[in-house]
Amino acid sequence: MTDVDPTHDMTAESPTDDPLSVSSAASLCRDLEANVSRVIVGHDDVIEHVITAILGRGHVLLEDVPGVGKTMLARSIATSIDCSFRRVQFTPDLLPSDVTGVNVFNQRTREFEFQAGPVFGNIVLGDEINRAPPKTQTALLEAMEEGQVTVDGETRTLPNPFTVIATQNAVEPNRTYDLPFAELDRFMKKLRLGYPDPDEETEMLERTVGHHPIESLEPVTDRETVVRARETVTGIRIEKPVRAYATRLAGYTRENAEFGVSPRGTISLLRAAQARAVTDGREYVIPDDVKREAPVVLSHRIQTTDRGRDGRDVVREGLERVPVEEVTEGCD
Incomplete structure (x- = not known):
């Protein structure tokens, strides 16, 4: 170093x-x-x-x-x-x-x-x-x-x-x-x-x-x-259905917790998904990239009032309940 x-x-x-x-x-x-x-x-x-x-x-x-x-x-x-x-x-x-x-x-x-x-x-x-x-x-x-x-x-x-x-x-x-x-x-x-x-x-x-x-x-x-x-990651494509899916996940946390994910959190989720796509050798993000990153990117940004339920639970529920639109892999 x-x-x-x-x-x-x-x-x-x-x-x-x-x-x-x-x-x-x-x-x-x-x-x-x-x-x-x-x-x-x-x-x-x-x-x-x-x-x-x-x-x-x-x-x-x-x-x-x-x-x-x-x-x-x-x-x-x-x-x-x-x-x-x-x-x-x-x-x-x-x-x-x-x-x-x-x-x-x-x-x-x-x-x-x-x-x-x-x-x-x-x-x-x-x-x-x-x-x-x-x-x-x-x-x-x-x-x-x-x-x-x-x-x-x-x-x-x-x-x-x-x-x-x-x-x-x-x-x-x-x-x-x-x-x-x-x-x-x-x-x-x-x-x-x-x-x-x-x-x-x-x-x-x-x-x-x-x-x-x-x-x-x-x-x-x-x-x-x-x-x-890092520049490579910024150039990874994120199609509209994937962006919309990330937005719906963030919206679910806001509707089901005292404090949900901020817009900064949604941006972080998509940037992490771009990097995840690079590790897999892809030039585009797929919903699975978002799903793999969501638990570690979103959970700590959520506050709940229920002692038996924390941010990780909210994200897990969101991943189970929020639908994913069909995405054509690699589409323009």
């Missing part, structure tokens, strides 16, 4: 007019998945979800109990891409300026100079994000939505690509803070790893009881290639 000059706008250098072919982008996804699987055992579906989120210009929230590999997954993804990587350890005393950066007075030049915070990276790991108070968490809102930060009235563009992979523990509720709903809505996907089964845990122990495989992991791609793959 390489360092980046946080004051240098890398967006202009990105070869956005030169996307990869769909087959090359699909091959890139397979290479990344295989590389990360050298470290993370038994979570191929989660690995694929993180990769598609990155290519779909999204951010990822990993929630689970401690010790199941959330941070290691984020590190493995970042190590597999030769780009800038920054890590923020969220704590109760962390300040917003510790994330975004601060202007410091230089006694020699008699001028204020901007010292960039760790948010200036291609992949930013926000570790245990729910241990910091909401005021600090909201420091990420502008960055995650607009790819920029504003400090003392001056706006600075973040590197391209820019992806936040945040972790939060699902235990110790008295020592953590709830993420603001506006922040949750900015995460394309919320994922859970879960405990490995006995065979997977045995294999994991075989790999890690000496030198940890993360120590020898090497990049399999670079920043420029990921930017080009």
